[in-house]
Amino acid sequence: MPQQLYNPFSNFNFSNRNCFLTGEALSTSEEKIQVFPQWLMSTYGLEDKPFKLLDESMATYKDLKLPCSAAVNEQYLEPLEREIAAAFEQGYEGVSRLDDIKLFQWAGKLLYGIIFNEIQAGIRQQHAQGEEFSMSQAIIHKFTHLHLMLQSINLSLEFDEFKPFSLVLFRVNNADDVFGYRDEINTLTFSLRIKDFGIIICLQDNGTNANYHKEKLDKIIGQPLHPIQFEELNAKFFYSAYLFNRLPEYNILPVNDTIYLEAMPLRGMSSKPLFDHWVTKTYGQVLENFWKNWGFLLFEIIKNPEEPMSFLFDADGNFIPADTIQLPV
Incomplete structure (x- = not known):
């Protein structure tokens, strides 16, 4: 008999x-x-650092928690954490040997933990104002599917000839103490830049964002990146995830003791492209935010609207080697 899937969004159960x-x-x-595992918080001294929630309230990294059965944690989550922690300790080489499904599960659990805390904060805020908590159906759709896929951690749940995510990993010449974390929960996009690597994951796109950037990725795959180059790539993925205009659908197929997830075609009944139109000025605003550490402003970035500033590619579209990049002090 197939194991039972759990959907907290069916009755909005976000209690502790x-x-x-x-x-x-x-x-x-x-x-x-x-939510942020203890090994990660200890390594980068995150416990008491501020973490801003969407309602503008402030928490600390250690305040963010998830209700979790001790048995589930011991049997499924702690082994995953130990495997990820051991790989991260080895840097790029260790992470590159990880099964990308494990990375997806780990990043997905972390991002879902933030979503869970955001929803709890939203419920508290709305109830304090005497209002019912509500979310858009599109957001519920995305979060439900992310939670469904996280159950591949504890159930025999298989992705049937597809991967629900885009994942790119690069060697990055980071400073030793850097902790570069970003997320966008509306698009379910995750990025982490630490040690000698950077990783970007779009958690609910069936690989579409990686395919959208394939031409650029083909030019830089295997190349070490300067941090400003990685953040430029980050901006491209976060912006394209925003432009992605489909809500992936899946068939759930229980077979004996295994649950198979089958991806429905993304095009569906719509003839419009999978991504909305790329607007240079909007991309420039995203890039300005990702390049904040280097102080580049929007007017510099899009001085030539046809060719926005880039540290990844020269005017002929060729990759710029990381060791040739000179930045103002």
């Missing part, structure tokens, strides 16, 4: 009395895990 992953009742509301 049920395990976030399985829905099972917990013995105490103190049965929780950290």
Whole structure:
């Protein structure tokens, strides 16, 4: 008999009395895990650093927690954390040997943990104002599918001849103490730049963003990147994830003890392109934000609207080697 999937969005169950992953009742509301794993917070001294929620309230990294059954944590989540931590400790070489499904599960659990905390904060805020909490159906659709796919951690759930994500990993010449984390929960996009690597994951696009940038990725794959180059690539992915205009659909197919997920064609009944039109000025605004550390302003970035500033490619479209980049002090 197939195992039972859990959908917290069916009745909006975001209390601390049920395990976030399985829905099972917990013995105490103190049965929780950290959203940002302890090993990561300890390595980068994150525990007491501020983390801004969407309602503008401030938390710290260690404040962000998920209700989780001790048994589920011990059997499924801790082994995943140990595997990821060991790979991250080895830097790019260790991470490049990881199964990308494991990276997806780990990043997805972290991002879902932030979503869970955001929803709890939203519910509290709305109830304090005497209003019912509501979310757009499109956002619920995305979050539901992310949670469904996270159950590949604890259930026999297989992705049937597809991967639900785009994932790119690069060697990056980072400073030793850098912790570069970004997310965008509306588009389910995740980025982390630490040690000697950077990773970008679009968690719910069936590989479409990586395909959208394929021509550029083909030119830089295997090349070490300067941090400003990685952040430029980051901006491209975060912006294209915003332009991606489909809500992927999946068939759930239980077969014996395994649940198979089958991706429906993204084009569906629509003839319009999968991505909305790329607007240089908007991309420039995204890039300005990603390049904040280097102080480049929008008017510099899009001085030539046809060819925005780039540290990845020269005027002829060729990759610029990282060791040739000279930046103003």
